[in-house]
Amino acid sequence: MIVELGHFCLCLALVAAIVQSTVPIWGLRTDSAAAMRVADSAAQVQFLGIAVAFGALIHAFVVSDFSVALVAMGSHSAKPMLYKVTGVWANHEGSMLLWVLILALFGVLIALFGRMIPVTVRSTVLAVQGMIGVGFLLFVVLTSNPFARLANPPVDGQGMNPLLQDPGVAFHPPLLYVSYVGFSTAFSFAVAALILGRVDPAWARWMRPWVLLAWSGLTAGIALGSWWAYYELGWGGFWFWDPVENASFMPWLLGTALLHSAIVVEKRSALLKWTILLAILTFALSLIGTFLVRSGVLSSVHAFATDPERGLFILLLLTIAILGSLALFAWRAQSLTDGGDFAVLSRESGLLVNNILLATACATVFLGTLYPLFLDALTGDKVTVGPPYFNRTFLPLFGVLMLAAGLGPFLAWKRARVQELVRHAMRCAIGTAAVTLGAAIVGGLTDPVGLLGVVIAGWLAVATVLDIARRSGWPGTAPSTALRRLVGLPRSAWGMYIGHAGLAIAAAGVIAISVWRVEAIQVQKPGTPVEVGGYRFTLLEVAQTRGPNYQTSIATVKVEDDSGLITVLFPERRWYPVERQPTTEAGISTRWHGDFYAVLGDPDGSGGFVTRFYFNPGVPWMWFGALLITVSGLISLADRRLRVGAPAGATAPLVQPAE
């Protein structure tokens, strides 16, 4: 009964979405504010409907109602409660329901927190959100009904892929959806601006919080997925340039570009058309990402729901959304004129360079991901585009981007002075040289590519610290004055500094693991030590125990160096009888400079076990850097100017002091 109620509410939400996407537009044509305000209440009804539907599905999973096809296919009565709940979105239908739920949630948030946005703009944005909602709700209702019942319910469910029974991957999809949907909001603002024919600094300010939220969520989602791969897949890798990873990475790259170009719109009223195009393309890439994952066009480990019919439906949605918005852009963008002028050397041009590099990097990833498809379709030849390609094309672009990111914040708006830039760059170069020399001497680094990596990460770190020092006036002012100035910096400035520092730290971690990782693979008898890069790993024993829904072999591995015991690792090898699938759980112990990492393999039949040991330097830096980048977006989100209502009629470019 609850399940049918959920299904009914889902259909109700579809009706609300149709109202939300049409009535406000009619209100705009007839200049009726009452009709426009319908958008607010329709958004709320739509959200309530989907929330009830989602709640009904969670309920079905929690009580293990195996008469629901989805529960019978993806759950089991012995599964821990956490994974019963996360099992709701560990399948195609449930994850699409989560997608529309988050979409509707953002709609409600716009309706509630967007009071300072003029009703014409707000209702148009909500109408566009409603159109996206109609598309995806139709998709769920017509092709992916999560509430389908089984005529003959089984006694128990078939269980869930044990690889997905993990806290890291359990919250990976919701975070990705928050970001994809957040970019849909940016898209709606862009389309609304085209419909209304007006873009101004206030528009960028209204859009900014949603982009920041989406971008932070995407950063966290990608990092979480990468973290999961690192400890769960059992070979210590964290990024594989897998098509589905790329599908989430491309919106991140363009979203980062959007974040930066929107600053130019807000501060200087320039780059208007480009920013609108970016908002459209970022969401388009989010849709393409959903399409690639859901349709199984690119075979990959993620393609747990491959169904050509659904793929076709998403392709249709994608085509309508992308071609429709691009056509609107081509038709209306002419009417938008850029405001502020700037010199060749200025903050604006720095941000433009950022956008050029990020867009090129994104296009490279896009081409590399889809090239095998194009080539196969055109010539029938098969080619693989794997990590070596991306390492040789993407990484140089990203390296240059990081070098530029060091200097960008130093440039003044409108017109920067060459001499000052050169002086600043010299200081950064001296600091970078010191860092690189340190890595070469202390770390014994001689590999040229590794050294280049250290130069790049060191440059961004040094430049960021020096720029913070410059803003504080230190040295040259009293420490108390410097501190007061730092505290007084706008939160958005802190967001920028923390984000850039996080990028430098994460990059340093990636470089460290690719240069200094040590590994040992062997058959080991309990009690015998193995030498791994100056550390001694000893397998002590392997014990058999049971978890809630699996059997497991847990090894105890002692790690020592010359000065004594460092840590004890407990790598596991689990067997899930319901799903008939094994998983590996790496034993990891984290230190400030790296991870001790152990994986347990099979017994060799004569008392020994296959074991893999690693010391992975820099890995904690990677996660810490990703955390800083995520937090940086949230700090910017807390900036005062995003909370204070922006002047509604500000059409003239606002000239503001440089930050």
Added chain:
Amino acid sequence: MQRNPILIVLRTALVATLVAGWLGSIGGTALAIDASEMFADPAKEARARDLGRNLRCLVCQNQSIFDSNAGLAKDLRAVVRERIDAGDSDTQVLDYVAARYGDYVLLGPPVNANTYILWAAPLVLLAAALGLGAAYMRGRSRTVRPVQLTDAERQAAQRILRGDRT
């Protein structure tokens, strides 16, 4: 290009290996590389692993033969080790494998008629983006030069500065 009977046989073998690899994973081969196949010489072993990371496991989904525990990946690793033992250079090993399994086996696509576009695109795109950006910047910066006042305007400004509003 891949339409001859040998390849069809090969493909059937691939499917068989896929099934075997799947059964093997159920049976519990957890780790890709096992100790029995490793070189005693660490330098050779490092080369074998680096090469393994550049070859695709043909029956897997986006895994290198180094990472995969499928039977075919194991066989390919053995081939790589054989070639290293025979004294091949890294490129010779990759060429040897590619000649037998096609370019599809190389994770780093080779530069040839099929991939010119792929390899050239990043540079071409960057050049195009820089060109567009430069054009935009020129348009923006042309008007940013200090505004020259006419004599009349200058006098008017001086009058205002003196506080004389007439």
